[in-house]
Every structure is written in C-alpha cells, then in structure tokens.
Amino acid sequence: MVELTSYVAAPLCGLVLRQLGADVVRVEPIGGAPDRSRMPRGRQGASLYWAGLNGGKRDLAVDLRRAEGRELVADLICAAGPEADPGGGVVISNNTRYEDLGFENLQARRSDLVHVLLTGTRDGRNAVDYLVQASTGFPTITGPGSGGTPVNSVVPAWDIAAGLYLAVGLLAAVHERRETRRGQQVEVALEDVAFAAAGAVGYLAEAQLYGIGRGPSGNEVYGTYGRDFVSSDGTRFMLVVLTLGHWRRLLEATELTDAIKAVEKAVQANLDDETQRYRYRAVISGLLETWFERRTWNEIDRILAPTGVLMSAYRTFNDLAADDAAVLRQNPLFQEIEQPGAGHYLAPGSPLVMGGRQFGPAPAPVVGADTDEVLTGLGIDPDRIARLRADGCVA
Amino acid sequence: MVELTSYVAAPLCGLVLRQLGADVVRVEPIGGAPDRSRMPRGRQGASLYWAGLNGGKRDLAVDLRRAEGRELVADLICAAGPEADPGGGVVISNNTRYEDLGFENLQARRSDLVHVLLTGTRDGRNAVDYLVQASTGFPTITGPGSGGTPVNSVVPAWDIAAGLYLAVGLLAAVHERRETRRGQQVEVALEDVAFAAAGAVGYLAEAQLYGIGRGPSGNEVYGTYGRDFVSSDGTRFMLVVLTLGHWRRLLEATELTDAIKAVEKAVQANLDDETQRYRYRAVISGLLETWFERRTWNEIDRILAPTGVLMSAYRTFNDLAADDAAVLRQNPLFQEIEQPGAGHYLAPGSPLVMGGRQFGPAPAPVVGADTDEVLTGLGIDPDRIARLRADGCVA
Numbered sequence: 145m146v147e148l149t150s151y152v153a154a155p156l157c158g159l160v161l162r163q164l165g166a167d168v169v170r171v172e173p174i175g176g177a178p179d180r181s182r183m184p185r186g187r188q189g190a191s192l193y194w195a196g197l198n199g200g201k202r203d204l205a206v207d208l209r210r211a212e213g214r215e216l217v218a219d220l221i222c223a224a225g226p227e228a229d230p231g232g233g234v235v236i237s238n239n240t241r242y243e244d245l246g247f248e249n250l251q252a253r254r255s256d257l258v259h260v261l262l263t264g265t266r267d268g269r270n271a272v273d274y275l276v277q278a279s280t281g282f283p284t285i286t287g288p289g290s291g292g293t294p295v296n297s298v299v300p301a302w303d304i305a306a307g308l309y310l311a312v313g314l315l316a317a318v319h320e321r322r323e324t325r326r327g328q329q330v331e332v333a334l335e336d337v338a339f340a341a342a343g344a345v346g347y348l349a350e351a352q353l354y355g356i357g358r359g360p361s362g363n364e365v366y367g368t369y370g371r372d373f374v375s376s377d378g379t380r381f382m383l384v385v386l387t388l389g390h391w392r393r394l395l396e397a398t399e400l401t402d403a404i405k406a407v408e409k410a411v412q413a414n415l416d417d418e419t420q421r422y423r424y425r426a427v428i429s430g431l432l433e434t435w436f437e438r439r440t441w442n443e444i445d446r447i448l449a450p451t452g453v454l455m456s457a458y459r460t461f462n463d464l465a466a467d468d469a470a471v472l473r474q475n476p477l478f479q480e481i482e483q484p485g486a487g488h489y490l491a492p493g494s495p496l497v498m499g500g501r502q503f504g505p506a507p508a509p510v511v512g513a514d515t516d517e518v519l520t521g522l523g524i525d526p527d528r529i530a531r532l533r534a535d536g537c538v539a
Numbered sequence: 540m541v542e543l544t545s546y547v548a549a550p551l552c553g554l555v556l557r558q559l560g561a562d563v564v565r566v567e568p569i570g571g572a573p574d575r576s577r578m579p580r581g582r583q584g585a586s587l588y589w590a591g592l593n594g595g596k597r598d599l600a601v602d603l604r605r606a607e608g609r610e611l612v613a614d615l616i617c618a619a620g621p622e623a624d625p626g627g628g629v630v631i632s633n634n635t636r637y638e639d640l641g642f643e644n645l646q647a648r649r650s651d652l653v654h655v656l657l658t659g660t661r662d663g664r665n666a667v668d669y670l671v672q673a674s675t676g677f678p679t680i681t682g683p684g685s686g687g688t689p690v691n692s693v694v695p696a697w698d699i700a701a702g703l704y705l706a707v708g709l710l711a712a713v714h715e716r717r718e719t720r721r722g723q724q725v726e727v728a729l730e731d732v733a734f735a736a737a738g739a740v741g742y743l744a745e746a747q748l749y750g751i752g753r754g755p756s757g758n759e760v761y762g763t764y765g766r767d768f769v770s771s772d773g774t775r776f777m778l779v780v781l782t783l784g785h786w787r788r789l790l791e792a793t794e795l796t797d798a799i800k801a802v803e804k805a806v807q808a809n810l811d812d813e814t815q816r817y818r819y820r821a822v823i824s825g826l827l828e829t830w831f832e833r834r835t836w837n838e839i840d841r842i843l844a845p846t847g848v849l850m851s852a853y854r855t856f857n858d859l860a861a862d863d864a865a866v867l868r869q870n871p872l873f874q875e876i877e878q879p880g881a882g883h884y885l886a887p888g889s890p891l892v893m894g895g896r897q898f899g900p901a902p903a904p905v906v907g908a909d910t911d912e913v914l915t916g917l918g919i920d921p922d923r924i925a926r927l928r929a930d931g932c933v934a
Contacts (some may be wrong), residue, residue: 156739160704164711177784183814186747192741192748193762206659220584266870270781274760275851278777283758284855287682287690294767294775294853295682296758301696304736306890308703309555313891315710316559321916322717328894336890341699342856343887343900344551346587348867350579351860352884353587363678363691365669367578367588372673373688380689386665387573419578445639456670458689460679461737465746472743475661477731489747492738495701495731499723505738532546 145170145314146221146232147201148245150177152273152300153334154238154262155197156307157314161178163494163503166231168201169518171217173208174539176511186486195483198508199491204519205512211536214244219522221245222254230318233327236310238262257327258317260310266333273300273334280338281347286531289360306337369421371429372458379441383432384454388416393451396437404428479504512539540564540629540709541616542596543640545572547668547695548729549657550592551702552709558889558898561626563596564913566612569904569934574659581881590878593903594886599914600934608932609639609667614917616640617649625713630724631705633657642724651714652722655705661728668729670693675733676742683756701732712749728873764816766824768851774836778827779849783811787847793830799823907934 147158147170155170162168172180184192190525201260204220224232233254235245238261244251247259264271277283287295313330315515321327335531342348350356363382364370370384385391395401404415407427412418421428436444441457446453464471469490472478478490491505515538519529532538542553542565552564557563567575570702579587599615602608619627628649630640633656638644641656659666672678672691682690708725716722737743745751758767758777765779770846782787790796798833799810802822808815816823836852843850859866867873874883879902886900910933914924927933 152740159739160707164707183817184741184751186748188745192744193739194741196739196744198739223555256681266872270847270849271851272765272779272781272849273776274758274765274779275849275898278853279758281854281856281859282692282694285851288688291807293683294758295690296756296767296777297677297692297694297696298681298756298761299677299692299694299696299736300740301692301694301699304696304739305699305703308700308707309890311707312555312559312703312710315707315714315892316891317893319710319714330894331892332890333872336870339867339870339872341694341889342859343873344554344588344591344699345547345695346579346589346591347856348859349581349587349591349878349881349884349886350587351856352864353581353882355860356579356856358587361691361693363669363689366693370667370669370692382669382691384667384669419576422578452665454665454667454670456666456673458673458679459676461676461742461746461751464676464737464743465750469747470553472734477661477728477734478738479919483744487748489744491744492731492735495704495727495735496711497726498708498712499725 145231145236146171146217148217148235148237148239150179150238152197152303153306154236154310155258156304157236157310158201158492159197159199160308160311161231161314162200163496167229168231168510169218169220169514170198170201170203171205171208172205172511174205174512174536180511186483188485190483190485192483192486195486195508196491199481200459201509202514202518203509203511204515206515207537208242208245210211210455210537211244212532216519216522216538217245218250218253220518221250222257223522234258234260234314234318236260236314251327254320255327256325258314258321259327259329260314260317261329261331262306262310263331263333265335271334273303276302276335276338277333280342282338282342285356285358287360288362295360302334302338305341306332306334309337364425367422368379368418369425369428371425371438373433375441375444376437376438377440379457381441381455381457385421386454387452390451390453391416391421394453395450397447397451398432400431400435403431481505481507483507484510515539540626540631541566541612543612543630543632543634545574545633547592547698548701549631549705550656551699552631552705553596554592555703555889556626556709557595558891562624563626564599564615564909565593565596565904566603566615566917567598567600569600569907569908569931575906581878583880585878585880587878587881590881590903591886594876595901596904597909598904598906599910601910602932603637603640605788605932606639607927609637611914611917611933612640613645613648615913616645617652618917629653629655629709629713631709633683646722650722651716651720653709654722654724655709655712656724656726657701657792658726658728660730664727668698668733669729671697671733674730675737677733677737680751680753680756682755683757690755697729697733698734701729704732717906759820762817763813764820764823766820768828768831770831770836770839771833772835774852776836776839776850776852780816781849782847785846785848786811786816789841789843789848792842792846794828795826795830798826871897876900876902878902879905910934
C-alpha cells in the first residue's frame with residue numbers, strides 16, 4: 145500500500161499495517177515532509193518522532209508539484225491486483241491538495257481502489273490533536289484546575305485513535321473488496337474521533353441531560369476510588385480500587401476497617417458501593433494519606449501487594465531509560481534498532497501479539513532510500529529513472 | 540461474535556465491530572458486570588458510560604460461576620461456521636478467570652477460534668488506564684507542572700487505543716482465517732499500547748539517547764509553535780502554527796513581521812524554522828499575548844481566519860450541550876437515541892465513514908434483554924430455558 149501522509153495519525157495507520165506484514169511505500173516530498181525534522185532528534189539530526197512512526201516502510205521521494213511526479217505516484221497506487229497483493233490499490237492519505245491523487249481520479253483508473261483519508265473536522269476544516277482537544281471538552285476537566293485553566297494532554301490521544309480507526313476501516317474495506325471486488329473511500333475526521341470517545345464514556349449524554357457540574361479531576365479517577373499518593377520516602381504512585389474485594393482487603397491491610405465503619409455511620413453511606421466511595425473520596429483519602437505518609441514505598445508495596453489493589457509508581461521517561469533501559473529490556477515489546485541518523489536504542493514493535501507472534505520494530509528509511517527499487521518495480525527503465533532524477537522529479 | 544468484557548477497552552473493540560455490522564452478544568453476569576452502574580448515570584439510574592460503550596449489542600445474562608452457565612457460553616462462542624457468519628467463533632475478552640472459556644479449551648472445540656484478549660501488562664498483571672499512565676511517563680510532562688506533580692489525563696487514551704488495536708487484530712485474524720481456516724489468539728497488553736505510543740513519538744528514544752531535560756509542557760505543543768491564549772473578552776483558545784505559510788501570514792496579520800525580524804537578529808536565529816520557533820517560543824508568545832489581549836475573540840477569529848493558522852476555542856461539555864446541543868446537531872456523527880433507563884439524547888455513531896455510509900448510534904441493551912432469543916438460537920427449547928431461569932443460571 146501507498147502512504148501520502150504526514151504528522152501522527154495517518155503514518156500510524158501505515159505503521160500498524162506494516163507491522164502486520166504489509167508492504168508500505170511512503171511517498172515523500174523531495175527533502176522530506178514538513179514534519180520530517182520534528183523534534184526530538186537523534187545525534188545526527190534525524191527526527192526520532194518521524195522514525196518512530198515510519199519504521200520498516202519503504203520511501204519514494206518525488207516532487208508532487210509536477211504532473212509527471214503525480215502520474216508516477218498514481219501508477220504506483222494503481223499497480224498490481226489484489227490477487228497478487230492484498231495491499232495493492234490501497235492508499236492512506238491526509239492530503240487533499242492534489243486532485244489527480246484524490247479518490248475520484250484514482251478510482252477511475254482502478255475501480256477496486258481503497259482510499260483511506262484522514263481529515264480534520266467532518267466539514268473539511270484542518271485540525272490537529274491540540275485543537276481537537278480544545279474543541280471537544282476534555283481539557284476543561286483535566287488537571288488540578290488552578291485558576292480554571294484547561295490542561296491539554298501531551299498524549300496525542302486523538303491522533304493515535306484516528307490512526308487506529310483508519311487501520312480498522314482499511315482492513316474492513318479490503319475485506320469487503322474480496323467479496324464484492326469493489327473499492328471505496330474510508331474517511332475519518334480527527335475531531336469525530338474525540339467526539340465519539342466523549343460520547344462513549346457518557347460525558348456528552350451527561351451534559352445534555354443535566355450539565356456537568358464537577359470541576360477539574362486532578363489525579364482522581366472519576367466514578368470510582370483512585371488517586372495519587374506519596375510515600376514517606378517521596379515516591380508518588382497511583383492507586384485504584386477496582387473491585388469490592390480490593391476495597392475490603394485494602395481496609396484490612398491498612399487497619400482502617402473500623403474507621404471506615406464509623407465514617408459510614410457518620411455520613412450514612414455504604415462505602416462498599418463504588419459510587420459512594422467516589423462521593424466520600426475526600427474522607428477516604430485523608431485516612432489513607434496519613435497511612436502512606438508513614439511508610440516507605442517498599443513497605444507500602446509489600447503490605448498492599450496481596451490485596452490486589454492496583455498500584456503503580458509514576459515513572460519519567462528518564463526512569464524508563466535508566467540502568468540501560470532495564471524496564472524496557474524486560475518487555476519483549478522492545479528490541480534494539482540502529483536508526484540511521486539517530487543511533488542505537490530500544491524501540492517498541494506492535495502491541496499486537498497474534499498466535500504468539502510478536503511484530504518487532506524496524507528502522508525508518510532515509511528519504512528516497514527506495515526510489516530506484518520502487519520505480520524499477522513499476523517497469524521504468526534505468527535511463528528514465530536517471531532522467532527523472534536529473535530533472536529533480538524524484539530523488 | 541461474543542463479548543466477555545468490562546470497563547472500556549474490550550467493550551470498545553466490540554462496539555467498533557458492531558458499528559461495522561457485526562452481531563455482538565455481550566455475556567453479562569446476572570445483575571450486571573461490576574462497571575455496569577459506573578457514573579455518570581441517567582435519570583432512572585442507567586450508566587451513561589456503559590450505554591456509550593455497548594450500543595446496539597445484544598445481551599445474554601448468565602451466571603458464569605456455574606459450569607452449566609459456562610457451557611452455554613462456550614456453545615454460543617463455538618456455534619455456526621465462518622461461512623454462515625464471519626463473526627462466528629470470535630470472542631472478545633478481558634477476563635481470564637474461567638479456564639473453560641479460555642483460548643485452549645475453546646480452541647479444542649473449534650479449531651478456527653479467534654480469541655481476542657486484553658491484559659493489563661505483558662507479564663499478566665492487572666492494570667487500568669490510570670495505572671498505565673503512571674508507569675509509562677506521560678503524566679510527568681503534562682500540565683502546568685506546579686510543584687512537580689504529575690498530571691493524569693482524564694482521556695482514557697490507552698483504553699481507547701487498546702480497544703482499537705484489539706479490533707485491528709480481530710479483523711486481521713478473521714482475514715487470515717479465511718485463507719488458512721485456522722484461528723488464533725490475539726493479545727494486547729494495555730501497558731504495551733502506551734509504550735508503543737511513547738516509542739512512536741520518539742520520547743523513549745530521546746530518553747535513551749540523552750535523557751529528557753524539559754519539564755511539564757503546559758499547553759505548549761512540543762517541537763513546533765502552538766499554545767493557548769485569552770482574548771480581551773475572556774475566550775481561551777488554542778493556536779497552532781503548523782506550516783511556514785501559517786507563520787508568515789500570522790506575522791503579517793498581527794503586524795509583527797518587523798518585530799520578529801528584530802528578534803531574529805537579536806537572538807541570531809531564523810524563526811522560519813519550526814524548531815527555532817519552539818526554542819524562542821517565550822518571545823513569540825509575549826508579542827502575541829499582547830496582541831490577543833487587546834482584541835475580542837470575534838475580532839481575532841475574523842482577522843486570523845484568512846491566514847490558515849489553526850485555532851479553536853476551548854469548549855466545556857456543557858458548551859457542547861448548550862442551545863439544545865447545537866454544535867453536536869450540526870455534525871452527522873450524532874443522532875438522537877432513546878436509552879432505556881437514561882433518557883433521550885444525541886449520541887455519536889462510528890467516526891468511520893465508509894463509501895459515504897455513516898454508522899449511527901444505537902441504544903445499549905438492558906441486562907438479559909436477549910437471553911431468550913440467544914438461547915433459542917442455540918436450539919435450546921423453551922422448557923429448558925424456563926428451567927435455567929428458575930435455577931438462576933440465566934436471567
């Protein structure tokens with residue numbers, strides 16, 4: 145399949161498919177796409193961000209401002225049949241600039257074309273993750289809420305979800321093509337992905353039915369009992385009480401059963417119910433806070449591990465890289481790669497494990513690394529490739 | 540396909556498939572799963588969160604603590620062939636409690652079984668989104684960073700991404716089954732999904748190569764120029780300068796071209812480069828802040844719209860619900876549903892649009908709504924259904 149993509153979401157779609165075994169050719173503007181040098185960067189300047197999203201893909205550098213360049217790319221997209229290559233006639237794009245590479249024109253050349261397109265908003269406006277965060281509500285209930293300022297998340301959650309929705313749509317369309325021999329366009333708007341999530345967790349329904357009264361959440365889990373604490377030796381950790389069993393064993397282990405019984409009597413509530421635990425979380429937290437402040441993280445971990453209560457210490461990215469990345473090394477998700485222009489490091493493969501098979505990471509290509517190979521595969525002879533290169537149409 | 544799921548990620552996988560047309564039967568503990576009543580709730584007590592994740596599914600209430608109950612569910616999972624039903628022999632689960640509903644035992648009954656399993660961590664520990672947030676680094680660079688406290692995001696980004704990875708794996712496995720007639724287990728660990736994202740954006744590589752020196756990001760976009768501002772009339776909005784064209788037109792529109800030229804001379808940098816804009820963002824922000832403070836949001840929007848600079852005002856969930864949810868009504872993603880136990884509201888369908896087809900929302904079932912129908916479909920006669928119900932094995 146062919147990628148005409150930049151930034152996070154659409155390249156992630158290609159990465160997910162590549163990790164499942166697809167041949168993915170990125171079509172790259174000569175010199176690289178606008179985000180090709182985005183920080184953070186490796187020692188020789190290669191973007192670690194770009195490398196992370198484009199591992200294992202092939203790379204064709206071509207000037208799309210030229211009709212001849214676009215014609216080559218259209219040939220590439222429309223080459224080979226689905227019998228020979230289930231990824232043939234499949235294109236992933238977040239680019240609507242060039243009409244001759246749009247769905248209608250490509251479909252006229254190949255009726256079974258699957259065209260997977262990311263847009264910003266449903267009505268066609270541009271958007272990026274931070275904008276979608278602002279327009280869909282979540283930052284206004286995120287963070288400690290000092291001064292009523294919304295807090296954006298550094299996790300590009302909507303980009304990631306959009307990339308995965310594109311991959312779902314791509315697989316469903318290829319599936320359908322096998323039955324019908326017809327292609328189709330698959331569209332996802334970044335903003336719709338965030339709206340769908342806000343609907344899925346009930347926040348849009350809640351606002352329509354009542355309005356949402358609560359303010360920013362801090363680090364408290366909404367609707368159940370969970371928040372962050374600090375041990376006597378300064379380890380900050382997240383604790384979540386997911387089940388009634390957790391709750392009862394947590395009280396036993398911290399010797400708070402009687403105190404909580406007295407609290408229940410005083411406020412006339414049954415804290416076995418998670419909704420009540422959420423309502424009276426300040427009282428619970430006050431008691432637990434004191435218990436945690438008097439114990440080291442090792443003691444806390446030792447005493448609470450048998451309760452099943454969910455706990456995890458906060459880690460920085462530097463913590464994850466400490467001791468030669470010992471934490472990452474333990475996890476078979478990670479393997480060492482040598483990334484041209486960046487160096488040697490542990491990179492994650494796909495989180496999908498299928499039939500016990502793990503799909504490992506691979507270095508990203510350098511711009512135009514596969515130009516000759518891709519063009520030769522299209523039946524273009526060496527003389528014409530040399531001419532295209534001399535003309536600056538490919539690189 | 541059959542769902543043995545709770546919380547967010549695994550039910551989302553089923554929802555995505557349901558919205559693509561699959562018949563999805565939820566297997567529900569009698570009285571509902573632990574998260575069945577999670578807040579927020581509708582007027583008659585139905586969970587809006589649960590409803591948001593389970594729209595359009597069928598529901599079988601059965602006591603899985605009984606061997607007879609588990610046997611019924613195993614029959615349901617293993618019924619019908621993939622020729623008759625591509626969703627037959629497919630199960631989505633985040634539950635490893637019952638061995639007879641695990642992959643090995645089900646596969647012994649049906650060799651083409653596709654078993655899609657969510658776990659917490661790769662090594663089998665339980666985890667939830669907030670824990671995974673803590674263990675994988677992002678909260679330590681999120682938010683304003685007052686006092687060095689990490690900030691969790693209220694967006695369950697890892698749940699959402701994990702649910703979508705499960706859907707990708709499910710479709711890929713069903714695809715493969717058509718070729719090979721063999722099934723397989725598809726596994727995703729919630730924590731691995733977050734690690735994969737931290738790798739994809741280059742943060743893990745950066746930490747391994749140098750350590751990450753920067754502190755919390757506030758609302759500034761890392762690596763390019765973007766942050767939040769406030770207009771003279773108090774509208775807070777996000778602004779992102781994505782391209783060189785945006786940058787130049789923003790300076791013209793705000794009459795800051797000369798000031799920025801002088802800044803470039805003073806600091807000896809070329810702010811046409813996005814990395815330099817990121818580096819000198821404090822200077823740029825100081826200039827822009829003053830310009831924005833002197834203009835209303837309407838003026839800002841009018842003057843900057845032609846520049847292409849990306850902007851969006853922050854909206855609360857209540858803003859989205861205001862004026863009879865006018866913002867949501869404009870978007871064909873949303874349709875009105877009547878949710879039993881909750882009321883009438885606009886809910887989102889799938890963000891996937893395929894061949895112009897939109898997959899709308901549907902109400903979630905009530906517990907056991909489809910028990911009779913599902914059991915009858917398994918060839919169980921009314922007498923036995925009545926007996927199972929009287930015994931409390933189904934409801």
